[in-house]
Amino acid sequence: MSGASFATGGATASATYQKVGSIRAERRRVLIGAYIALAVFVVFFLLPPVYMLITSLKSSAEIADLSGNPWIVTRPTLQNYWELLTEGNYLLHFRNSIIVTACVVAITMVISILAAFSLSRMRFWGSGVLATGVFLTYLVPETLLFIPLFQIIGGIGMYNNLWAMVLIYPTLTVPFCTWIMIGYFSSIPKELDEAALIDGANHFQMLWKIFIPVALPGILAATIFAFTVSWAQFLYPMAFLVSSEQMVLTTGIVSDLIRGDTFVWGKIMAGALMAALPPLLVYAFLMDYYIAGLTAGATKG
Amino acid sequence: MADGSAIAAGRVPATAGQPRTGTLKRMARRRSTLAFLMALPLLAVIAGLVIYPFFYAIELSMLNKRMTRFVGIDNFTFLLGRETFQLVIFQSVLFAVTAVIAKALIGFVLAHVLHALPAKGQRKWRGMLLVPWVIPPAVSTLAWWWLFDPSYSAFNWMLAVFGAGPVPWLGDAGWARFAVILVNTWYGAPFFMIMYLAALKSVPDQLYEAAAIDGATGIQKLRYVTLPMMRNIISITVLFSLIVTFANFDIVRILTNGGPQDRTHLFGTYAFQVGIQSGDIPLGAAVSLFMFPLLAVFAVLILRGVNQRTKEGL
Structure with a gap:
């Protein structure tokens, strides 16, 4: 909200600029306004994760104590983390999440790279329609089709089976990854494939030796997207998995740590924080690739 | 799906049968068959896990609770009245x-x-x-x-x-x-x-x-x-x-x-x-x-x- 006041603040600053005529003073005022707005939003945006960390470091007794300041840890302890990692099913859920995510990312990348190569370079009957169809499929939200999928998964005997996730997550990842890859492949100059064809390369060699290396940033962006979606997916495991051994992190934390009315908040927050860590790390190192891919995918295509 | 692959299968012998129709044309045909095959997994995902469930959803939504009887748009009108x-x-x-x-x-x-x-x-x-x-x-x-x-x-x-x-x-x-x-x-x-x-x-x-x-x-x-x-x-x-x-x-x-x-x-x-x-x-x-x-x-x-x-x- 203070951001809005910044915008008007910036405007008045540039109005005075005409009178004062000092570009440097105007710039400084804009910058100060920018930093204030940023600080306010950073506090708002980081509040929940920081509170997660604070709570995760408290003992149950300290959490239950209503007299103290909830934003301060008086006796920090790692007991919540230790208990999660040594007892209960948390590690199992973590492993399940890793298995599902790794398989889905691999399947997604194979499917979408092959399809994007075919759709961007080698036309066939109906390929134009298919490219549009890919984009429209990307816009189908998971809440639209989870009930028929529930029936289908039950029908093929995969209800409450972790591998059902590997089967159905690609509906959420493949369309957008294909879309990003079509964009990247289309931007590779045609002269490159002509040169490869003249040298006697077949289409697979062309894909492997030219397209994949050249479009590596796009492949990285698509991989991160597939990773993010599979790691964060909540509805499908919620609907299709019921026993704790089959669950992934997103549903496992809630189902295992909330028994009736007892909420083990310290452990819930510790578990949530560790579940958020892999995507946070991936973004910390690869953010630029992802953003480049995402904005290119949505704006060009 | 089924007739899609039939078309693809039909194309391969056709090109093999007439080897002298002109290399360019043949290459183009082989290329489009290959392209189709490469896009096939994508088609399978879209057809099997998006299009089919969509029509299945329509069918499901027209059944009674036990899924034994066709009830038309009763579910929709029931919901709208609730x-x-x-x-x-x-x-x-x-x-x-x-x-x-x-x-x-x-x-x-x-x-x-x-x-x-x-x-x-x-x-x-x-x-x-x-x-x-x-x-x-x-x-x-x-x-x-x-x-x-x-x-x-x-x-x-x-x-x-x-x-x-x-x-x-x-x-x-x-x-x-x-x-x-x-x-x-x-x-x-x-x-x-x-x-x-x-x-x-x-x-x-x-x-x-x-x-x-x-x-x-x-x-x-x-x-x-x-x-x-x-x-x-x-x-x-x-x-x-x-x-x-x-x-x-x-x-x-x-x-x-x-x-x-x-x-x-x-x-x-x-x-x-x-x-x-x-x-x-x-x-x-x-x-x-x-x-x-x-x-x-x-x-x-x-x-x-x-x-x-x-x-x-x-």
Whole structure:
């Protein structure tokens, strides 16, 4: 909200600029306004994760104590983390999440790279329609089709089976990854494939030796997207998995740590924080690739 | 699927049978067969896990609860007559519209603020502002849930410091609606921010210089340079976010589970409750399908925007 006041603040600053005529003073005022707005939003945006960390470091007794300041840890302890990692099913859920995510990312990348190569370079009957169809499929939200999928998964005997996730997550990842890859492949100059064809390369060699290396940033962006979606997916495991051994992190934390009315908040927050860590790390190192891919995918295509 | 591969199979012997029709033509045919085969896994995913379930959903939604009898559109008319479902429609629209407006405004402001920073510090700030969008919503909403806890709410503690009374964050219909919209805004605003930031960076500086020479103020630059240049990306992002927000599940499911008294249910959470938890699969499928017309309209509009953008070569 203070951001809005910044915008008007910036405007008045540039109005005075005409009178004062000092570009440097105007710039400084804009910058100060920018930093204030940023600080306010950073506090708002980081509040929940920081509170997660604070709570995760408290003992149950300290959490239950209503007299103290909830934003301060008086006796920090790692007991919540230790208990999660040594007892209960948390590690199992973590492993399940890793298995599902790794398989889905691999399947997604194979499917979408092959399809994007075919759709961007080698036309066939109906390929134009298919490219549009890919984009429209990307816009189908998971809440639209989870009930028929529930029936289908039950029908093929995969209800409450972790591998059902590997089967159905690609509906959420493949369309957008294909879309990003079509964009990247289309931007590779045609002269490159002509040169490869003249040298006697077949289409697979062309894909492997030219397209994949050249479009590596796009492949990285698509991989991160597939990773993010599979790691964060909540509805499908919620609907299709019921026993704790089959669950992934997103549903496992809630189902295992909330028994009736007892909420083990310290452990819930510790578990949530560790579940958020892999995507946070991936973004910390690869953010630029992802953003480049995402904005290119949505704006060009 | 089946006749698709039949066509492909039919093509291979045809090309092999007449080897002298001209190499170019043959190459083109072989190429298109190969292309089709390479796109086949994609087709299988779309046909088997999107198109087939969609028609299956329509079939399911026309059965009775035990799925033994065809009942036509009875499920749909039943839902429309039910007060809870009317609330769901109203709440989904309210949720999507307010949350998207809030996300778009915050994202727009933040993109401008970041754009004004020197390039060196930009990356660090952008990284911090992206955090809500990076954490899986099913996980971060747990923290919000804890912040909104009726007896231990850390927000209420802060309010008490300023002398304000405790707020029933998730216990009162109005506050609960506010809470789910707030959490969705928190989660989605960074997405708008990076989209707008990318769009801002693509506006040529000469336009602003020309505007400055003509004596344009900051607001005039925004109104006559920035907004027209970003119009397309703004509409694509807003429409896309409308779809995603309208069909949201995670946040409401964890924070309120539709309560209090169904006052925060959205299509997704209500379909889950009716279809999976209460076991009325056909009715749940019908609830989900009610989203389809609106989603289809948004999708077509987005597609038009994207195509226009491709044509303009921006």
